[in-house]
Amino acid sequence: MKIVIAEKPSVARELAKVFGATTKKNGYIEGKGYSFTWAFGHLLQLAPPQEYGFIGWRRQHLPMLPKKFKLAIRKIKTKEGFVDDPAVKKQLDIIRQLFDEATEIIVATDAGREGELIFRYIYYYLKCKKPFKRLWISSQTDEAIKEGFRNLKPGTDYDTLFNSAHCRSESDWLVGMNATQALSISAGARSVLSLGRVQTPTLAMICSRYLEIKNFVPQTYYQLSIQLDQQGQIFKAISVNSFDKKEEAEALFEKIEDLKSGFPNGGHILDVEAKPRKEPPPLLHDLSSLQQEANKKKGFTADQTLSLLQNLYESKLVSYPRTGSRYIGDDIFAGIPDLIRKVSDHPDFGKQADFLQTVSLNKRSVNAKKVTDHHAILPTGENAYGLSADKQAIYDMVVGRMLEAFHQECVKEVTKITVESGSLFTANGTVIRSAGWRSVWNDNEEEKKDEDNPSLPKVKKGELLPIIEKQLLEKQTKPKAMYNEASLLKALETSGKEIEDEELRYAMKDTGLGTPATRASIIETLITREYIIREKRNLVPTSKGLAVYDVVKDQKIAQAELTGQWEKRLEEIRTGASVTDFKSEITDYTRTITNELLAAGATLLDKMSPKTESVKAG
DNA sequence: GCAAGGTC
Known part of the structure; x- marks a missing residue:
């Protein structure tokens, strides 16, 4: 039996369909000599500090530098605290069993750094030793899938890609866990003061804009x-x-x-x-641009939009939502007239859908080279009825944008x-x-x-x-506007473009801060930490957020450049550069920032305004 | 208690 493992169920279903495998089993689909199974994104994560003996938050543990990282099953939060996600556990058991029976393993996780990591973590966690082959496709059409299976690559071709992914993962752990504990401990550990490669520059952007506005002198x-x-x-x-x-x-x-x-x-x-x-018409939506439109038009948070969209995706009404591409390939374009025809009976858009059937379609959003793992967000053409008002609103933004994108200038x-x-x-x-x-x-x-x-x-x-x-x-004269979710998402996407160093700017040219899949949760993290609050539609720093900003603002961890530096090095690793060099650089940096924060945090309490902290202290 | 990354 050949085992194909995909990053998510929707892809496994798609692959199974192309092969004509139709027998639905528990956690996989079987047929034609293949079993198609799946993960749900990252099933495994780097184990938390306590699993290396760092129990409790203590100054003498810092910096925490595990000799060898462990993997742990993804957790969910329950009343009893964090426990292994039972759905993940179950799926891992299914994968283990399939790997045991496998005559061949074919890796079909998304074609990118994280996709590689998702598979490798499973593979190493299960202690699997069988060789594997890699499916590497950038389009999910039947033809592209068949072609990909005719051209399976040796799994080892992607070892350096895994190395770069692994370094990304461990570096984020080292810097994030240590910096967070160092600052929290030295500030008196009254609450969690988290820091990270992505969240801290994001906080810094919000704070520096706020201060700029506050100190603005109108002329x-x-x-x-x-x-x-x-x-x-x-x-x-x-x-x-x-x-x-x-x-x-x-x-x-x-x-x-x-x-x-x-x-x-x-x-x-x-x-x-x-x-x-x-x-010219706007491009089709990727996740970020849709989150921005929904925030402007409806005031939805990035998180709300993502969850509504995920819901529509699970109901098979829209294509994959966490995409960073605003383009489609020619194959998908061939199906657009059909999709437009199906909008004809829409109460608001029907007339424009009819019109579009009489003219040639604008091809601004059609560019196969700009389609990465996933194409732009489109409706699937399935009938949508009985949607809640919020879901309908998001669905209409997807459909409306499709009509706009193929319309005339x-x-x-x-x-x-x-x-x-x-x-x-x-x-x-x-x-x-x-x-x-x-x-x-x-x-x-x-x-x-x-x-x-x-x-x-x-x-x-x-x-x-x-x-x-x-x-x-x-x-x-007026100051700049405060950040809201729409403008912050935009700023996160383009943060790399403001970097002066040309190499670092280039390294971030198609990343920005965070990824489409994570930006909503970054905003939520900053809110959970009470670093920022929503005030009407604006994101406004709290005195706690401003105090943290004040401690770290000149440090590397508060700069988008840090991501640029990492991306540059990770890309070098992907093309074969030494992993040990980068790792020792990260270890050095972890030591430095931990020591700096252990010293600096003591001043943090003074920086907080009395109303947030001393009330709790009293 | 803590990162960032992926997804149901």
């Missing part, structure tokens, strides 16, 4: 505004320059030749510029009129000529700048128009 500046009349159609123009000094603005204000000052036609039209502007006409009257003024207007993809949601929620006119009257260069009103505007 007053002045602008001039005039209203012109073109045969009864009124439009507004704003001075090209803004002024720091009021006197300067007042001097030019006096020079405006408006009606009240005795000028019947004081607005000289210097120039009229009308340009079409084309907006939106064509706007942007007009700019330049007026002279003592000084220069411009009037801007935007008119949608052809809504294209924007007709799907029809909510045209483009932020309108307040100086924008919805539409401008026909005006010709050289014309003279009456100025019916003039105003001196006193304005203030």
Whole structure:
């Protein structure tokens, strides 16, 4: 019997289907000489400190540097505390039995670093010694799967990939566990003060933005505004320059030749510029962009959106949700017309679905090279009925985005009129000529700048128009907005792009901080630790969060660059570089940060404002 | 009690 092991049940089912294996057994599918089984993501994790004898949180244990890491079954939280997840235990037993009977093991976990780790941890935990082959495919179509099985690779081809995954895993444990205990212990251990490669830079981003806003000093500046009349159609123009000094603005204000000052036609039209502007449709959704849309439109948290989406996925209504790709391959594209046809009876989208069947589809989201482990999120075409309001809302965002992505571009006409009257003024207007993809949601929620006119009257260069009103505007510069879940997710995705060091920036070019699958839980962790709170839609640091930030802000653990450095080294390991070098670097770093935090944490209590900590202390 | 990673 040949055993195929996938990362998750949906993939195992897909593979079994291609082979025509149909006998459903407990925990696997059998047929045609194969058994298709699965994991549920990581079944095993690095064992916690107490399993190496580090019982309790004690200064003398630090840094904890296990000689050899152990693996432990994934835990779930119950009333009695953390226990082995029974579902995981059961699945491991099934896998063990299948491996025992196997004549051949075929690894079909996702084609990437973590997919490799998921399998290897199982394999080593079960002490399996049989050789294995690797299925390596980047598309889940029948043809790609068949081709992949014709081209199975020797399992050992991926040993270096496993090495890099293993290093990632152990390094996160070493740095995270030690830094967390060091800070907690030295701060008096009243509560858990967690730190980690991903959560701490995320906290730092939220805190530094908050402080930037808090310390922001608004600057007053002045602008001039005039209203012109073109045969009864009124439009507004704003001075090209803004002024720091009021006197300067007042001097030019006096020079405006408006009606009240005795000028019947004081607005000289210097120039009229009308340009079409084309907006291509947005790309299909990946998890992050969908979480952002759901947060903006519905106020859902990243975590809520992920769980609603997981639910839709388990009901087979949408494709795999934790994807980082916003593209599909040509094979999937071939099925899009069918999917669009099925939307025809949708109450909101039916009309646009009908329209799309009459035109050729936009292929902006079609690019097989940009499909990684999973393609962009799509509906499956199964009938969706009786969904809860929240689930329906998410489902509609998936369907709506599909229609948008394959729709036509939106064509706007942007007009700019330049007026002279003592000084220069411009009037801007935007008119949608052809809504294209924007007709799907029809909510045209483009932020309108307040100086924008919805539409401008026909005006010709050289014309003279009456100025019916003039105003001196006193304005203030505004700080950046506080992070909310949508803007934070975006910032996590792009955090690598702001790194100055070119190599580190390159190392993070397709990762950012965290992964699509983990970002929602990072936000939740920071909330559980009482580092941040949700205030309306904003994520605001607490005094505890700010105090932790203050201790670590200049340390490497608070910088996105740390991930960049690791990614660079891990990629080198994947291509064959020494593992021992990296490991000893991480050990050194663990020692350093542990000692620094053991010393620094003592100052942390002073930094917390009285209202959070001393109340509890009293 | 603690990381980050994956998923039901």
